[in-house]
Amino acid sequence: VVAEVDEMLRRVIGEDVQLTLTLAADAGKVRVDAGQLTQILMNLAANARDAMPDGGRLIVETAPVELDEAYAAAHAGVAPGPYVLVTVTDTGIGMSRETIARVFEPFFTTKGEKGTGLGLPTVYGIVRQSGGHLEIYSEPGLGAAFKIYLPRVEAPPETGVASASDSRGAVARGTESVLLVEDDLALREMTSEVLQDAGYAVTAAATPDEALAAVARGLAPDLLVTDVVMPGMKGPELARRIHALRPGARIVFMSGYTAGTMLDRGMLPEGSVFVEKPFTSERLLRAIRKALEE
Numbered sequence: 669v670v671a672e673v674d675e676m677l678r679r680v681i682g683e684d685v686q687l688t689l690t691l692a693a694d695a696g697k698v699r700v701d702a703g704q705l706t707q708i709l710m711n712l713a714a715n716a717r718d719a720m721p722d723g724g725r726l727i728v729e730t731a732p733v734e735l736d737e738a739y740a741a742a743h744a745g746v747a748p749g750p751y752v753l754v755t756v757t758d759t760g761i762g763m764s765r766e767t768i769a770r771v772f773e774p775f776f777t778t779k780g781e782k783g784t785g786l787g788l789p790t791v792y793g794i795v796r797q798s799g800g801h802l803e804i805y806s807e808p809g810l811g812a813a814f815k816i817y818l819p820r821v822e823a824p825p826e827t828g829v830a831s832a833s834d835s836r837g838a839v840a841r842g843t844e845s846v847l848l849v850e851d852d853l854a855l856r857e858m859t860s861e862v863l864q865d866a867g868y869a870v871t872a873a874a875t876p877d878e879a880l881a882a883v884a885r886g887l888a889p890d891l892l893v894t895d896v897v898m899p900g901m902k903g904p905e906l907a908r909r910i911h912a913l914r915p916g917a918r919i920v921f922m923s924g925y926t927a928g929t930m931l932d933r934g935m936l937p938e939g940s941v942f943v944e945k946p947f948t949s950e951r952l953l954r955a956i957r958k959a960l961e962e
């Protein structure tokens with residue numbers, strides 16, 4: 669998963685941050701939802717980017733480790749045994765002790781209007797649901813390292829979806845048909861998986877033209893979920909054309925730009941629902957229910 673999200677991570681961190689992946693060939697197996705692991709990495713990468721406004725380095729490492737009795741005794745809720753360690757390190761502004769103590773509080777942010785403070789609580793939730801454990805090492809001015817310990821399993825991961833659906837008890841589910849348009853392959857696949865897991869019938873398109881062709885062929889989506897900025901045709905233009913073919917379709921826009929920026933620039937039709945990238949599955953699923961139920 670780490671190797672596969674490589675390109676997506678690079679996109680999140682931008683050109684001024686250098687990404688290094690150091691992946692152990694023998695790290696071992698874990699039983700974790702791939703979409704959720706991707707979310708963890710995206711959230712940590714977004715935070716690293718924010719902590720390095722003038723550029724720097726982001727290093728992602730994997731390694732097999734054993735946590736012993738002594739370690740378990742010193743860390744509440746940790747069972748001793750074999751783990752796969754995923755470490756995400758940046759060379760950014762770092763954090764004070766006071767900040768570290770609060771980062772898992774929902775809505776805690778030092779970014780003012782720009783942050784929702786839900787990134788790390790989401791990461792923490794996923795790690796705990798996966799039976800894992802997370803530690804932060806950071807000091808002001810000296811970067812930050814996030815260490816995620818996921819329990820190593822010996823058997824090949826089961827193909828059943830029990831654990832994935834168990835861990836998603838609270839998500840906003842639905843069965844409507846969704847047309848997803850996203851040019852970034854990794855993000856398209858991840859989003860598609862999240863929507864399918866939540867019960868939706870998903871058709872994914874890489875370009876606006878592909879999406880329009882599917883609707884022209886008879887696809888009747890209840891909802892269009894589309895990127896705003898795509899090569900060729902922009903999201904709002906695509907929305908207008910889809911509406912012409914299927915007037916009842918609801919719209920959710922996704923973008924790395926903030927809603928404020930988009931509305932200021934008059935890019936989004938009024939009343940459309942907007943989710944800012946990178947988003948958590950929960951945030952996306954809530955936006956979708958909002959669009960469908962309005």
Ligand SMILES: Nc1ncnc2c1ncn2[C@@H]1O[C@H](COP(=O)(O)OP(=O)(O)OP(=O)(O)O)[C@@H](O)[C@H]1O
Binds near residue numbers: 771784
């Ligand atoms: N790599 C990091 N370097 C320095 N500070 C960090 C780092 N990661 C997180 N923080 C601090 O932790 C706070 C909480 O992070 P979290 O990801 O939960 O929220 P956010 O990034 O502020 O907002 P959101 O992720 O919802 O957009 C941040 O506001 C920041 O102060």
Ligand SMILES: [Mg+2]
Binds near residue numbers: 711714715786787
């Ligand atoms: Mg964040």
